[in-house]
Amino acid sequence: MKALGKILGLVLLGLLLIIVALGFALTHLFDPNDYKDEIQQLARERAGLDLAIGGDIGWSLFPWLGLELHDTSLASVATPEQPLANVRMLGLSVRVMPLLRREVQMSDISINGLNLTLVRDAQGRGNWEGIGQPEGAAARAPAEPAEPSPDGQRRPVALDIDSLTVRDARVSYQDASTGQHLSAESIELSTGAIREDTPVDIQLKAFFGVNQPVVRARSELRATLHLDTGAQGYRLEDLRLNGEASGEPFDGQTLNFSAQGELLADLASQQAEWRNLRFSANELRGLGELRVENLDSVPRFNGTLSVARFDLAAFLRGIGQTLPEMADSTALGNVELVSKITGSQNSLALEDLDLKLDGSQLRGRIAVTDLSAQALRVNLTGDRLDLDRYLPPPSEEQQAATAARDSEVQTEAILAGGGTTPLPEQPTRHAWSEEPVLPLDRLRQLDVRLDLGLNELTVARLPLQKFSLKARGAGGQLQLEELRGGLYGGQVNTSANLDLRPAVPLLTLRQRIAEVAVEQLLEAQNEQVVVQGRLTLDANLRTRGNSQRAWVDALAGDISFNIANGVLVEANLEEQICRAIALLNQRELTTQPSGRDTPFRQLGGSLTLQDGVASNRDLRASIPGLTVNGRGDVDLRVLGMDYRIGVVIEGDKSDMPDPACQVSQRYVGLEWPLHCRGPLELGARACRIDQSGLGQIAARLAGDKLNEKLQEQLGDRVSPELQEALRGLFRR
Numbered sequence: 173m174k175a176l177g178k179i180l181g182l183v184l185l186g187l188l189l190i191i192v193a194l195g196f197a198l199t200h201l202f203d204p205n206d207y208k209d210e211i212q213q214l215a216r217e218r219a220g221l222d223l224a225i226g227g228d229i230g231w232s233l234f235p236w237l238g239l240e241l242h243d244t245s246l247a248s249v250a251t252p253e254q255p256l257a258n259v260r261m262l263g264l265s266v267r268v269m270p271l272l273r274r275e276v277q278m279s280d281i282s283i284n285g286l287n288l289t290l291v292r293d294a295q296g297r298g299n300w301e302g303i304g305q306p307e308g309a310a311a312r313a314p315a316e317p318a319e320p321s322p323d324g325q326r327r328p329v330a331l332d333i334d335s336l337t338v339r340d341a342r343v344s345y346q347d348a349s350t351g352q353h354l355s356a357e358s359i360e361l362s363t364g365a366i367r368e369d370t371p372v373d374i375q376l377k378a379f380f381g382v383n384q385p386v387v388r389a390r391s392e393l394r395a396t397l398h399l400d401t402g403a404q405g406y407r408l409e410d411l412r413l414n415g416e417a418s419g420e421p422f423d424g425q426t427l428n429f430s431a432q433g434e435l436l437a438d439l440a441s442q443q444a445e446w447r448n449l450r451f452s453a454n455e456l457r458g459l460g461e462l463r464v465e466n467l468d469s470v471p472r473f474n475g476t477l478s479v480a481r482f483d484l485a486a487f488l489r490g491i492g493q494t495l496p497e498m499a500d501s502t503a504l505g506n507v508e509l510v511s512k513i514t515g516s517q518n519s520l521a522l523e524d525l526d527l528k529l530d531g532s533q534l535r536g537r538i539a540v541t542d543l544s545a546q547a548l549r550v551n552l553t554g555d556r557l558d559l560d561r562y563l564p565p566p567s568e569e570q571q572a573a574t575a576a577r578d579s580e581v582q583t584e585a586i587l588a589g590g591g592t593t594p595l596p597e598q599p600t601r602h603a604w605s606e607e608p609v610l611p612l613d614r615l616r617q618l619d620v621r622l623d624l625g626l627n628e629l630t631v632a633r634l635p636l637q638k639f640s641l642k643a644r645g646a647g648g649q650l651q652l653e654e655l656r657g658g659l660y661g662g663q664v665n666t667s668a669n670l671d672l673r674p675a676v677p678l679l680t681l682r683q684r685i686a687e688v689a690v691e692q693l694l695e696a697q698n699e700q701v702v703v704q705g706r707l708t709l710d711a712n713l714r715t716r717g718n719s720q721r722a723w724v725d726a727l728a729g730d731i732s733f734n735i736a737n738g739v740l741v742e743a744n745l746e747e748q749i750c751r752a753i754a755l756l757n758q759r760e761l762t763t764q765p766s767g768r769d770t771p772f773r774q775l776g777g778s779l780t781l782q783d784g785v786a787s788n789r790d791l792r793a794s795i796p797g798l799t800v801n802g803r804g805d806v807d808l809r810v811l812g813m814d815y816r817i818g819v820v821i822e823g824d825k826s827d828m829p830d831p832a833c834q835v836s837q838r839y840v841g842l843e844w845p846l847h848c849r850g851p852l853e854l855g856a857r858a859c860r861i862d863q864s865g866l867g868q869i870a871a872r873l874a875g876d877k878l879n880e881k882l883q884e885q886l887g888d889r890v891s892p893e894l895q896e897a898l899r900g901l902f903r904r
Contacts, residue, residue: 205228205229211223211225211229212224212225216249220248220249220250220302220303221246221247221248221249221303222246222247222248222249222252223244223245223246224245224246224247225241225242225243225244226242226243226244226245227241227242227244228242230263239262239263239264239265240261240262240263240264241259241261241262241263242260242261243259243260244258244259244262245257245258245259247299248299248300248301248302248303249302250301250302251297251299251301251302254289254291254299255289256288256289256290256299256300256303257286257287257288257289258285258286258287259283259284259285259286259287260284260285260286260340261282261283261284261285262282262283262284263280263281263282263283264279264280264281264282265279279333279334280334280335280336280337281333281335281336281337282337282339283337283338283339283341284338284339284340285339285340285341286338286340286341286342286359287341287342288341288342288343288344289343289344289346290343290344290345290346291345291346291348292345292346292347292348292349293348293349294348294349295349296349332365332366332367332368333365333366333367334365335362335363335364335365335366336361336362336363336366337361337362337363338359338360338361338362340358340359340360341358341359341360341361342355342356342357342358342359343355343356343359344356350384351383351384352382352383352384353381353382353383353384354380354381354382355380355381355382356378356379356380356381357378357379357381358377358378358379359376359377359378360375360376360377360378361374361375361376361377362374362375363375363397366397366399367399368399368400368401369398369399369400370399371396371397371398372396372397372398372399373394373395373396373397374393374394374395374397374408375392375393375394376392376393376394377391377392377393378390378391379391385419385420385421386419386420387417387418387419387420387421387422388417388418388419389415389416389417390415390416390417391413391414391415392413392414392415393411393412393413394410394411394412395408395409395410395411395412395435396409396410403438403440404438404439404440405436405437405438405439405440406436406437406439407434407435407436407437408434408435408436409434410434411431411432411433411434411435412430412431412432413429413430413431413432414428414429414430414431415428415429415430416428416429417429421491421492422491422492423492423493423494424492425489425490425491425492427453427454427490427491428452428453428454429451429452429453430451430452431449431450431451431452432448432449432450432451433446433447433448433449433450434446434447434448435447437467439467442465442466442467442468442469443463443464443465443467444463444464444467445461445462445463445464446460446461446462446463446475447461448461449461449462449475453487453491454487454490454491455482455483455486455487455490456479456482456487457479457480457482458477458478458480459477459478460475460476460478460513461475461476462474462475462513463475470516470517471516471517472514472515472516473513473514473515473516474512474513474514474515475512475513476510476511476512476513477509477510477511477512477513477522478509478510478511479507479508479509479510480508481506481507481508481528482507482508483504483505483506483507484504484505484507485503485504485505486505488504496564497564497565498561498562498563498564498565499560499561499562499563499564499565500560500561500562502530503530503561504529504530504562505530506528506529506530506531507527507528507529507530508527508528509522509525509526509527509528510525510526511523511524511525511526511527512524518542518543518544519539519540519541519542519543520539520540520543521537521538521539521540521541521549522537522538522539523537523539524537525537525538525552527552529557530558530561532554532555532556532557532558533554533555534552534553534554534557535552535553535554536550536551536552536553537550537551537552538550538551538552542619545619546617546618546619547619547620548618548620548621548622549620549621550620550622550623550624551623552623552624552625553624553625553626554625554626554627555626555627555628556626556627556628556629556630557626557628557629557630558630559629559630559631560630560631560632560633563631595847595848595849595850595858595860596849596850596851596854596858597849597850598807598810598812598814598849598850599810599811599812599850599851600810601810602721602809602810603724603808603809603810603811604719604720604721604723604724604809605719605720605721606719606720606721606722607719607720608718608719609718609719609720610670610677610718612672612677612718615645615650615670615672616648616672616673618645618646618650619645619646620643620644620645620646621643621644621645622641622642622643622644623641623642624639624640624641624642625639625640625641626639627639629657632696632697633696633697633698634659634696635659636657636658636659636664637657637658637659638657638658639656639657640654640655640656640657641654641655641656642654647673648671648672648673649669649670649671649672649673650669650670650672651667651668651669651670652666652667652668652669653667654666654667655667655668659685659688659693660688660689660692660693661687661688661689661706662685662686662687662688662689662706662707662708663684663685663686663687663688664683664684664685664686664688665683665684665686666681666682666683666684667681667682668680668681668682676717676718677716677718678714678715678716679714679715679723680713680714681711681712681713681714681729682711682712682713683709683710683711683713684709684710684711685707685709685710686708687707687708688706688707688708689704689705689706689707690703690704690705690706690707690735690738691703691704691705691741693707699853700853700854701741702740702741702742702853702854702855703735703738703739703740703741703775704738704739704741705735705737705738705739705772705775706735706736706737706738707733707734707735708733708734708735708736709731709732709733709734710731710732710733711729711730712729712730712731713727713728713729713730713731713781714727714728714729715727715728721809724784724808724809725783725784725809726783726784727781727783727784727808728781728782728783729781730778730779730780730781731778731779731781731786732776732777732778732779733776733777733778733779734774734775734776735772735774735775735776736773736774737773738772738775739769739770739771739772740769740770740771740772740775740855741768741769741855742768742769742855742857770795771795772793772794772800773794773795774792774793774794775791775792775793775794775800776791776792776793777790777791777792777802778790779806781808784807784808784809785805785806785807785808785809786805786806786807786808787804787805788802788803788804788806788815789803790803791803791817798819798821799819799820800817800818800819800820801817801818801843802815802816802817802818803815803816804816804848806852811851811852811853812849812850812851812852813848813849813850813851813852813858814848814849815847815848815849815859816845816846816847816848816862817845817846817847817848817859818843818844818845818846819843819844819845819846820842820843820844821842821844844861845861845862846859846860846861846862847859847860847861847862848860
């Protein structure tokens, strides 16, 4: 037996020596470079590859099957003029014996100078098409499946690689149909030993670029990879990604970013998950979880997102985004959010959103249902929001125009103060700005649906309670379906439509104001309070253009209004009537007027607007002891008025303030004329007794007095018909 064992040992030793000798002979006597043409032809026939080997082929046979290629390029046989890959050097080696057991044991894999270029032409064809499709593949029978394991399942290939090193690699993608160009350059990849059930350390560095818009980014990734090739499961734990980006969207600024967490991929179920995500972008910090499904078809993702409190305005400025000037310099300085997140390749939604913005809290949903069309959907409710903080402050032009108008009004107010001075002149300065208001091009592209409900909204200094807003926009039309809220003890309800399809936009507006305190409304707009009371108004207006001036110049429509239980501020009609009566009585006033305001029960009428001028012919006010009728025009273009008012004394219901203007029965029923002219802000302070109308009253009173004397002298000798004719004669 010893002899047999010795013989077997010698035989095995002899066989090993023969194999070694054959391997030495093959590797030293056989030169694969002599067969480059055959190798290239084999690659073309079996793999659809156009292979060009410019350098020498280095190789070894046993115990390592080694291969080293230099200056090699690959292309699809369908597009040989468009190389798919170039590599300066590729070196790898595989142990021969483990291959027989379907085990891949490799030494270091080294790739240097890889340049992978993917190109899609204008017809949508890629330069990678045809690779892996041998010539005549359709005519040949399919390859035999791999030998199954004893349990009937296909035996997976077991990997065992000492390391993988990639140096100075580049990957680019170009699409001629869109002009898009993506690239990854200076790629450096290194790993530890790659083995089943053994953690693999990975380090990757690269520079990324895109041309639409131009963006450059540097990134570095470190992680530990866990492989389960049998179950097609992969896990990157302790993942750390960081880098920085710059380019056109950042306007010379730099975005520093980082992300950490654990990334899992299950290719059997086509799912991936990012757990314990922690990320940052400049001063922004957040946490989250992300899950992706349908990796092989139409991926969809969902997860959670939490962003800690940060200064949004500073963040946007830090990445080169120019913010419009806002009235409050601290606006957008305090933002945080918590939300669920869902989406796909062309959609993104924040569900169950809890957003805190500068002391306001909003909840609901914000979604872009179609990223390519920028289809925005917003459904939010909240406690309060001061929109004025985010609107632009008045421009220098507006401030100068306001100051000039205020100066003009103050001058006219001084002239109007005594009530006996001449009427103020009509203003001539246009009161509105010609600056464009709306970004028309952007609005024409809008696809938006907005539903907003707030306990309180402040806009244009108006505090709206229980506010509700519903708006829609698509196809160049913006519709304000509802704007409703409580205001100063009353209600406001507005609807509007902006048609952007014509070159000059068309705007229509319907508004209902019910029981709103008009003096608070005027104060909120920094307007002079000329009237107090509860305002009810119905308006149906239309205009066109894209500036305040254009809107006012083209303004047309109808308005009806009524103010109940109010006061004409600094408008003492009693004083004006007293002066008129004293003038007719040819007496001088001996006392100063005791009050400056005139209370009324009702004040109402209607306005017809055309080209920015509002005409009224039916003003009527009910004042204790008086009835007021009015007619005239209000020029909204210059905020001026030219108005005539008739005051009718209903009877001697109270003592007049001065003996010189005691009301006798003959004054009852007469319409005492007032003329109001000048800046609209002066209100009743721009009103005077109409001297021409007062002369007509004097003539009528003289006729009445003469008629009384005739009646005394003639008595019953004059027929009633003649008496009425005489009265009419003297009243003309």
